[in-house]
Structure formats: structure tokens, C-alpha cells
Amino acid sequence: AQSVTQLGSHVSVSEGALVLLRCNYSSSVPPYLFWYVQYPNQGLQLLLKYTSAATLVKGINGFEAEFKKSETSFHLTKPSAHMSDAAEYFCAVSYNQGGKLIFGQGTELSVKP
Amino acid sequence: DVKVTQSSRYLVKRTGEKVFLECVQDMDHENMFWYRQDPGLGLRLIYFSYDVKMKEKGDIPEGYSVSREKKERFSLILESASTNQTSMYLCASRPPGTDTQYFGPGTRLTVL
Numbered sequence: 001a002q003s004v005t006q007l008g009s010h011v012s013v014s015e016g017a018l019v020l021l022r023c024n025y026s027s028s029v030p031p032y033l034f035w036y037v038q039y040p041n042q043g044l045q046l047l048l049k050y051t052s053a054a055t056l057v058k059g060i061n062g063f064e065a066e067f068k069k070s071e072t073s074f075h076l077t078k079p080s081a082h083m084s085d086a087a088e089y090f091c092a093v094s095y096n097q098g099g100k101l102i103f104g105q106g107t108e109l110s111v112k113p
Numbered sequence: 114d115v116k117v118t119q120s121s122r123y124l125v126k127r128t129g130e131k132v133f134l135e136c137v138q139d140m141d142h143e144n145m146f147w148y149r150q151d152p153g154l155g156l157r158l159i160y161f162s163y164d165v166k167m168k169e170k171g172d173i174p175e176g177y178s179v180s181r182e183k184k185e186r187f188s189l190i191l192e193s194a195s196t197n198q199t200s201m202y203l204c205a206s207r208p209p210g211t212d213t214q215y216f217g218p219g220t221r222l223t224v225l
Contacts, residue, residue, distance in 0.1 A: 046214075100161070103148075
């Protein structure tokens with residue numbers, strides 16, 4: 001079965017430090033890949049998505065992710081963390097345009113002052 | 114601006130009660146989804162609908178049913194609530210021909 005794995009259920013960084021949230025997928029064909037963010041007491045909001053164009057995808061709030069087919073990865077990064085980045089982040093995959101989304105387990109990001 | 118609303122943010126029900134969770138979108142989207150979110154499990158798809166009166170089972174449909182009588186409204190029904198259905202329930206909608214789903218704020222359901 002197709003799956004998405006997020007390494008680390010909780011990541012803590014200092015304000016101004018690099019943010020790296022890891023996501024790996026299992027697939028023999030290139031999928032569509034997404035990162036969503038959920039702020040406390042809110043629904044999910046799309047951060048960015050990869051749909052077979054450029055492998056480096058830029059999203060909102062300074063986040064970006066790189067699709068690496070050889071590593072079946074789509075890690076999310078931000079050069080400098082801000083307190084407002086504290087949230088839960090979900091990686092998701094779809095295997096056809098407009099198809100079902102399969103979500104990872106989520107990673108909670110904490111940002112220390 | 115895209116808007117998906119859910120009828121309640123918090124709900125407390127008793128075991129055996131019939132529970133209705135309502136979701137409304139104002140964007141004329143054909144596709145709508147119900148997920149449940151549990152710690153360490155991410156989001157799991159319960160049911161989805163790609164048109165009025167159409168529904169498809171997701172990955173965990175057991176114990177749930179849905180209704181879509183109008184395009185803008187997608188209801189999730191727990192016929193007889195059980196404690197293992199205590200969870201956060203998220204509704205989403207998606208325009209045709211796109212990948213992006215738009216989520217509501219969620220309903221946190223507690224079944225006692």
C-alpha cells in the first residue's frame with residue numbers, strides 16, 4: 001500500500017535556526033506531493049505542492065521543499081524559524097491529479113525564543 | 114476567499130447517540146471530504162463525495178455514513194456514537210481538476 005512517513009513526531013528549534021521537517025513516500029511512480037500546516041485550533045492550510053514541474057518548490061511564509069526522486073523524499077525547510085511557525089505540519093501524497101490524498105502522521109514544530 | 118465551515122467547534126455526546134456533523138462550502142466545489150485526525154495517525158479519510166447524492170468510502174468508513182443532498186453541504190453521521198469515535202473531524206472541499214483541498218476549522222467530538 002502507498003504510504004507517507006514523516007520522521008519525527010515532534011521537532012524543536014530555536015528562533016532563527018534552520019527548520020527541517022522530513023517526509024518520505026513509498027511509490028514506484030512519481031506522485032503529487034503536498035505540505036499542509038495546521039495552526040492551533042484551526043483547519044489545515046496548504047503550504048506548497050509539487051506537481052512534476054520544478055523539483056524545488058517555494059511556498060508561503062518562506063518555506064520550501066525539494067522533491068528528490070532517488071531518495072523518495074520531499075523534505076520541508078525554512079532557513080530561519082519564527083515563533084509564528086509553531087504548528088503541526090503534514091506531508092501528503094496523491095497518485096493522480098485530483099486523486100485521494102494520503103497523509104503522513106504529522107510533525108509538531110516548536111520554536112523556542 | 115475560500116470558505117469551508119463546520120457546524121460546531123466542540124461537541125460532547127453520549128454513547129449510543131446519533132450524531133450529525135455538518136460541513137458547508139460556498140465555492141461551488143463538486144468534491145467534498147470527511148477526515149478524522151488522531152495524534153500519531155495523521156488524517157484518515159472516512160468518506161468523500163464527488164457530486165450531489167454521490168458518495169465513496171474512504172479508508173475507515175466503518176461506523177459512519179454521509180449525506181449530500183445539496184452541492185454545498187456534506188454531512189457526516191455517526192449512527193450510534195461510541196467512545197472510539199472521540200476525535201477531531203475535518204471537512205474539506207476541492208474544485209474540479211485541481212489538487213488543492215480547502216479545509217474547515219474542525220469539530221472536536223468527545224463521546225462519553
